[in-house]
Amino acid sequence: MKILKVxxxxxxxxxxxxxxxxxxxTLRDVPFDDGDGEVKNVLVSVCDTCxxxxxxxxxxxxxxRKALETKRKPIECRVPAHMIDILNLACTQIGCETDFRTQMFKYYIHKIAYDDAALAELSSFKDNELIEGKPEKRISLKGRHVKADLDRILYRTxxxxxxxIIKLITIKIKTEILDMKKPEPIKELRTIAVATL
Ligand SMILES: [Zn+2]
Structure with missing residues (x-):
């Protein structure tokens, strides 16, 4: 692969x-096609004449691609406060800080979207009493795959x-990480945490 230099x-x-x-x-700031924002300091070829x-x-x-990603609006929803507590406790159980919440969530969304058994199981968490509660806290998810994965779950359930979906996945996280302390997701999430935080 040929790599170019400034x-x-x-x-x-x-x-x-x-x-x-x-x-x-040369390194330049390049505006997006839609005129909304730009990529800073990216290598481009510049005309020597003009x-x-x-x-x-x-x-x-x-x-x-990274700059476009940052521009993308996050998916946001409001959930009861105790759901954030569940996610924070799950992070502690995995052995990382609470800022790992989002990545843990994305891991679960992606895993469930491509697992028929997990998709079928998801609706069964509906009866859990922890689903209820005033939506007082915000969950914000961003990323190229999140939207596609969520659409896939919506389509297949x-x-x-x-x-x-966010609430049901939170219940699943509670069941697997906090109640059952399942070794497989905990191990995988630990690896992701070490590699990304
Ligand atoms: Zn020119």
Missing amino acids: GDKSQAICNSCKAVVPTTY DSICSLPHQSTPAV SLTKTTD
């Missing part, structure tokens, strides 16, 4: 000059609201 020379079509021009790879951006090399695409 200052490397190349050639590209310049839209302003309407010609093939000599270019130089100084406009000609192209984005392959190695810059992960940085652009009789559940119709994201908030319900």
Whole structure:
């Protein structure tokens, strides 16, 4: 794989000059196509004649994707306060700080979305008395896969609201991590925590 450096020379079509021009790879802030925001300091090829951006090399695409991710609006829902307590306690049980909550949640959402047995089981938590309560706290989830995973769960169960899924998953987390202390998810979550925090 060829990796480009700042200052490397190349050639590209310049839209302003309407010609093939000599270019130089430079770090620039690149605005998004929709005009809402920009990617800071990303390697692009710049026209040597008119100084406009000609192209984005392959190695810059992960940085652009990351910036788009940050721009994406989070999925938010309100839950009873004790649900946050459950998630905090589960984090403690796993052996990490409470800021691991979001990642733990994403782990469960993704796992359930692709597991027929887990999907079937999810609705069975509906009768748990911990589902009830005034929605006083906020859960916010962000990420490229969360929306797709939640849609998949909605599509494959009789559940119709994201908030319900979040609540049911919280009950599942309580059952597996706090009550049963299941070794498999705890071990996997510990690995994710060590690798990402
Ligand atoms: Zn030009």
